[in-house]
Amino acid sequence: MTARLIMKLRVADAVATTPEVLHLGLVHPARPELPAWTAGAHVDLRLPDGRVRQYSLCGDPADRGRYEIAIKREEAGRGGSAWAHDTLAPGAFAHVSAPRNNFPLDPDARRHLLVAGGIGVTPLLAMARALSASGAEYAFHLCAPSPEQAPLLAAVRTVCGPRLSCWFGSEGRRFDPDALGPAEPGTHVYACGPQRLMDAVQSGLVARGWPVERVHSEHFAPLRDESFVPEPFEARIASTGQVLHVPADRSLLDVLRSAGFDLPSSCELGVCGSCECGYRDGTVIHRDAVLPHAKRRSRMMPCVSRARDAVTLDL
């Protein structure tokens, strides 16, 4: 995890892309260029009360002059999206972090299949822009209840053209992972959307023989595992030999913090990737939704993940 600069950006434009989704353009009041980013990246939006929300960038990674995000109003949420909808009018300022990418395009892929559900369209639209610009082979599957409720539909149509397939419930078309075809070598799938769609894509494709490392996804919400019973364990600090006891009712991140390790953190739900740290040995119980499988042998998210008996942390 690297530290990220927090900038005070000005809302240049705010447009309702659907009745529920606000599409924002953000610019720096003094600098012509913002920090560079790659498709799939997100920024942290700082709310006035100190809380932090992650939003994927949906604009053009080649345009360094502005960031674009789209925020769905969640009436049953924790208040962040309602604050954004009520406050972020043109001319308003928002504290926004430099981007970070937990959901990158695979550089070795030869063909990309993008599956978006609802507001999950945001990182995938940026991917489509990057893939179009580089002339890569890709297809875009957009799932929504209806065209009117599909955020950024006009932009997706413009960028993807004939590569776009729409799956609107109102038209009786429901997305089926079979639409992605067989697992051809070099083809990677990227999915972002509601949990139901993610589960269908993940489990559907793996059941159809797709290697798990070629099915990438980004989650908005923590993984649900109500049956998980946390147990106490020991965390050993590699640099000092210090042993910390992590009780069943506290997170590893919390215990580390109490011991003076000031790890960056943001969502504390296992989705943002801010608190990532390395470990050397021990059986880690990964409970996050962000760390790629390939990194799970040596990295973990101490906000939600735990260990069986003991773990030695690279701190």
Add this chain to the structure above:
Amino acid sequence: MTGETRGAMPGETAPRMVEAFAHAAGSAAVRVPGGAAGWVGTLTHIHIAPAASYEMEAVSEAVCVAGRGIEGDRYFLGTGTYSPKPDVREVTLIEQEALDALNRNDPPLQEGPLRLLPGDHRRNLTVRGVPLNHLVGRRFRVGAVILRGGRLNFPCRYLEELLGMPVYLPLYNRSGLNCGIESGGVIRPGDAIALLD
């Protein structure tokens, strides 16, 4: 590791501001005669940030409060991140000449020139014509405000991460000066800077 580092390490207490001259570097230097004298420098920019990681904002004037810092800045508010080692960090300064050198790729410790604007470096005051490395343990005047030089600042990995630039090595030993405020007041870009003793 000083500069803007991430919080206290285990077993160490939170950062504590101490008298600049009580710091080992300052107390040794204050008794030693010599150093560059006869110069007159200028304050070119003032920047403050409300908290750690927040982008620095340029201001056209700043209120310096003795024993605390610049009003509205993280050092004043106690919301910054810095080394837990005893140090004085009420105001930090850096030489424009050091930034110019990075822009010339001097020394060539990185792939190419580094363009660091005032404010990118996260020090409060950008100055020209002021030999900051000579001001450890010295009193000097910025406009009507009197500062005391504490220990030299050092670049850190946190700064590199925030900037996304490899500034650690090229800024080594010219990363500015941490100061205490002996006598407060209002400062503005353009103020003259001069050695007192």
